[in-house]
Amino acid sequence: xxxxxxxxxxxxxxxxxxxxxxxxxxxxxxxxxxxxxxxxxxxxxxxxxxxxxxxxxxxxxxxxxxxxxxxxxxxxxxxxxxxxxxxxxxxxxxxxxxxxxxxxxxxxxxxxxxxxxxxxxxxxxxxxxxxxxxxxxxxxxxxxxxxxx
Amino acid sequence: xxxxxxxxxxxxxxxxxxxxxxxxxxxxxxxxxxxxxxxxxxxxxxxxxxxxxxxxxxxxxxxxxxxxxxxxxxxxxxxxxxxxxxxxxxxxxxxxxxxxxxxxxxxxxxxxxxxxxxxxxxxxxxxxxxxxxxxxxxxxxxxxxxxxx
Numbered sequence: 001x002x003x004x005x006x007x008x009x010x011x012x013x014x015x016x017x018x019x020x021x022x023x024x025x026x027x028x029x030x031x032x033x034x035x036x037x038x039x040x041x042x043x044x045x046x047x048x049x050x051x052x053x054x055x056x057x058x059x060x061x062x063x064x065x066x067x068x069x070x071x072x073x074x075x076x077x078x079x080x081x082x083x084x085x086x087x088x089x090x091x092x093x094x095x096x097x098x099x100x101x102x103x104x105x106x107x108x109x110x111x112x113x114x115x116x117x118x119x120x121x122x123x124x125x126x127x128x129x130x131x132x133x134x135x136x137x138x139x140x141x142x143x144x145x146x147x148x149x
Numbered sequence: 150x151x152x153x154x155x156x157x158x159x160x161x162x163x164x165x166x167x168x169x170x171x172x173x174x175x176x177x178x179x180x181x182x183x184x185x186x187x188x189x190x191x192x193x194x195x196x197x198x199x200x201x202x203x204x205x206x207x208x209x210x211x212x213x214x215x216x217x218x219x220x221x222x223x224x225x226x227x228x229x230x231x232x233x234x235x236x237x238x239x240x241x242x243x244x245x246x247x248x249x250x251x252x253x254x255x256x257x258x259x260x261x262x263x264x265x266x267x268x269x270x271x272x273x274x275x276x277x278x279x280x281x282x283x284x285x286x287x288x289x290x291x292x293x294x295x296x297x298x
Contacts, residue, residue, distance in 0.1 A: 007185050007196065008263045014253030015181050015246055021257065022249075023174030032164050036156050036294070047156065089256045094289065095277060096252055097164055099244040100171075104163030107238045108170065113297045114157045117279070120293045124281030128244060130266070131280075132273030140243065144269045145185070148262045 006145040021065045022093065026050055026058045028100070031067065031086070031093050039083040059084060067093070098128055155294040170214045171242065175199055175207045177249070180216065180235070180242050188232040208233060216242070247277055 010016040022028050029048055033039075038047050045055050062068040067090035074080045098117060105113040117126040130138040159165040171177050178197055182188075187196050194204050211217040216239035223229045247266060254262040266275040279287040 006264055007182070007187060010178070010196070010198065012263045013181075014250045014258055014262060014264070016178060016253075017257040018249040018253035019174045019177055023177065025168045025172030028168055028172065029159075029165060032162075033156070038156060047159070049159065092252055092255065094292070095248040095279075096245070098279075099248045099277070100167040101163045103241060103245055104165075104167035106241065108166040109163055113163060114161045115155055115163070116295055116297050118293045118295050119281035119283070119285055119287045120291045122281060122283055122285060124283040124285065126279050126281045126287050126292060128248070128277040129280045130244075130247075130275050131278045132268035132271060132275045134268070134271055134273040136268055136271060136273065138268045138275050142269045143243070143275060144267045146265055146267050148265050 006147060008147070018096075021067070022096070024058070026054060027062060028093070028097065030055075030058055030062060030084075031090060032097055034068065034084050034086055034090070035094065035097065039085065041082065044084075062090070066090075095128060102127065155296060157296070167245075170216070171245070173207070175203060176211060177242070177246065179204075179207055179211060179233075180239060181246055183217065183233050183235055183239070184243065184246065188234065190231065193233075211239070215239075244277060251276065 022031070026048065030044060033044055033047055038044055041055070041059070044059075045052060048055065059068065059070075062084075063070055066087055068084045069087055070082045071085050072080050073083055101113075101115065118124065119126050130140065130143060132138050171180070175197065179193060182193055182196055187193055190204070190208070193208075194201060197204065208217065212219055215236055217233045218236055219231045220234050221229050222232055250262075250264065267273065268275050279289065279292060281287050
């Protein structure tokens, strides 16, 4: 990637704004777990190994930010409880999780990738690749930044 | 994305590992600024508006994690100072920044994207798209997760 001087104020930068919402380790781990079907408070607490109050706070923030919906459920003989479902904005975080996973696989894993993305049907492994609006595959060396128009 | 139950332990998960290194708001903002040519402590402090001690700690962590190199420089009449350069592992974070930016553009911006990725030469806007190893463009609805082999 070419490093150009395309510096915008933090309050306009979409990366800064995104990290203002999901730039906390537990937030993206919660989204990852909900993607993977871990949706209930106790399941999340157990899988994440996070303190109850921290998890409560993160879930409330993610609901307030419009990334998760809180859905009531009741098991026979129990009081009403809540589970969490992704909103469209929360679901749209899948490419962020995918690039974090690819980076971790490449630089931090101590073996083959534990989880892969697959193309359902053909079964091929899926990666995110840079493609331009004119249909060219873009070599990272030919990727630049410019101010928006 | 199909939600399957592909839950691995956090200590094996590449997303969790990646967030263990860059899962703190300032860390990815520092990497973003270094990508954009903001490389010196005082420039970073000023652009990020972050406390000096927080920035020092984040920079030291990013150097320890092998994402940044500290490079000495000396301006005429001044003492030796340091600037920061991305290592190959740090440079490899560009897809993470790109997906965060795309998500922020889509869900949090209050106008057109302030910054765009361009294909140098052809000038086309660049996006990350899911492609499988057999060359198929993958619809997000056909994207699944499976345990690695």
